[in-house]
Amino acid sequence: METRVRYLARSPIFEIEKAFSTDYPVDHVEGARRTNHEADDRQVTVAAVEDPSHWKLDVHGFCFLHAETHLDPNDVYTKKKEVQDAYWYEIEAILHKHFPQYSRIESFDLTVRKRDPEFPAIVRGYRDEYEQPSSTAHSDYSQTGVFLTLQHCFPGQDDYWENKEFDMLNVWRPLKPTDDWPLALCDYTTIDTDEDIRLNDAIRRDLIGEGLLLHYNDAHKWYYFKDQGVNDLIVFRNSDSHGKRARGFHAAVLNPQAKGPLRESVEVRLVAFY
Structure with a gap:
């Protein structure tokens, strides 16, 4: 599939500023910017x-x-709080079966995405019920971002993960079969970890996190799961307790030959302790 991946440009501004982005308007603040990113498609x-x-x-x-998982594609929009615990339990059980090295797995987020017909030409604002695909090549957390996220999602439990080994994982799948805007993943073995990765402050309404963005390198190799069904799970690591293990940099990409319905997807974010 010939398509485009949105990278972060290697801008000179990063010599004097750290990369940052927000997910909310800042027009009411004089001189404020939502981001200092420049796209490199x-x-x-x-x-x-x-x-x-x-x-x-x-x-x-x-x-x-x-x-096999069981998640009603309609209930996840209208009854998210009611259905997410059961889905979390299913995903955790699947991971325990396939990754017995993990002693404990805890889910902390369920994100639903439903592509707006106007995406990506017009990206609508933040929605509580669902989000848009994420088309910039990224990993959700840096090593520092891992601990910021855990402190936010599991307040007062810092002593539990101190000095423990763990991974921050995502489990992603479509809600309904479609070839529209699939999730693409970059083979970590093709990434120059010293030159291609940029720390990024992710400023949210209720959290300041830190993630990782990717600069272009023609050595990168990208892959997607063609004809992915609802029981085909993509598992990727965003980071780990020491920031040393392979990460799954990812991005939603346009499929020029897509014939299916608008992409709807669901992903669970988890922490998995060794």
Whole structure:
């Protein structure tokens, strides 16, 4: 699939400023900016995964699992709080089965995305019920961002994860089968970790986090799960307790040949302790 990936430009501004972005308007503040990012859209080939078993979480930053889950694609919009605990339990059980090295797995977020027909030409504001696809190549957390997120989601429990080994994982799948704006993942072995990765302050309404953005490198190799069904799970690591393990940099990408309905997807964010 020939498409484009949105990278972060290697801007001179980062010599004097840290990269940052917000998810809310700041027009009412004189001189304020929502971001200091400059996009660097690059033509890339995103290859279809031919052998899902080839991909390893600890090598490539992502892997693929086939497992049955039960989540009503309508209830997740209208009854999110009521259905998320049961879905979390299913995902945690699947991960325990496939990754026995984890002693404890705790879900802390369920994000639903539903593409607006005008996306990406017009990105609507933040919605409580669902979000838009994320088209910038990124990983959700830096090593510092890991602890900021845990402190926010599990307040007062710092002593529990102190000096413990853990991974921050996402489990992503479509809510309904479609080839519209699939999730693309960058093989971690093709990333120059010294030159291609940029720390980014993610300023949210209720949290200041820190994530990672990706600069373009023609060595990068991108992949997607063609014809992904609702029981085909993409598992990727965003970061870990020491920031040393393979990460799954990812982005939603336009499929020029898409014929399916507008993309709807669901992802769970988890912390997995060794």
